[in-house]
Amino acid sequence: MSRAEPIIHIVDDDAAVRDSLSLLLELKGISTRSYASAEAFLEAYDGQPGCAVVDLRMPGMSGLALQAELKRRGIALPLIMVTAYGDVPTARAALKAGAYDFVEKPIEEERLVATLRAALALAQAERASAEELGAFRARVERLTAREREVLDMVVEGRHNREIAAALAISPRTVEVYRARMMEKLQVRRLPDLVRLLFRSEAGMPGPK
Numbered sequence: 538m539s540r541a542e543p544i545i546h547i548v549d550d551d552a553a554v555r556d557s558l559s560l561l562l563e564l565k566g567i568s569t570r571s572y573a574s575a576e577a578f579l580e581a582y583d584g585q586p587g588c589a590v591v592d593l594r595m596p597g598m599s600g601l602a603l604q605a606e607l608k609r610r611g612i613a614l615p616l617i618m619v620t621a622y623g624d625v626p627t628a629r630a631a632l633k634a635g636a637y638d639f640v641e642k643p644i645e646e647e648r649l650v651a652t653l654r655a656a657l658a659l660a661q662a663e664r665a666s667a668e669e670l671g672a673f674r675a676r677v678e679r680l681t682a683r684e685r686e687v688l689d690m691v692v693e694g695r696h697n698r699e700i701a702a703a704l705a706i707s708p709r710t711v712e713v714y715r716a717r718m719m720e721k722l723q724v725r726r727l728p729d730l731v732r733l734l735f736r737s738e739a740g741m742p743g744p745k
Contacts, residue, residue: 543586543660545562545587545588546571546578547559547569547589547590548577548603549595550574555571556571558644561650579606586660586661589615589616589617590617590619591616592618593627593628593631594621601631601634604631615636615656616635618636618638618639620640620641620642621641621642638656670737673733680722683704683714686704687704687711687715691727
């Protein structure tokens, strides 16, 4: 199995629920893995992209506790919480803590599938954004010290003549450094450069 293939991780202590959800999703062309407990999931999870369908109430570690542990480990896996009617306030607490969504029992199959597809699309977009920023950061690190100085001043909005005066070089030399810097960073437009640099320095995925 390719590590790039997204997986739906079903975490529920009820074997019947695990089996029915696995069958439903496999018939929809969505790959799944099942776990009888949150602890089993944590032990087996290997970083495979995808999302998880997690029962809020389970013996041992609860769905909320699993959510907190994933956050502590830095695992950004979209979670869809499964809850009984009386647990809706708890499910809302999970949403506030970063869960993608929650579904109530009895589970409406089509709604669950639609929610999962949306969660997978979001996860894929966030991975692509993170990869883009990682590649950009690596290119920034390869700039020379002078190119980095020019980069910082360009992002501040300074004109070539201002940069030249600050660095005691000619405006033509600034143009050369600026062109070389843009080429190394693989960016054509100044707005794109500013956007990428700000997102990179903030360590955030940016707007979706």
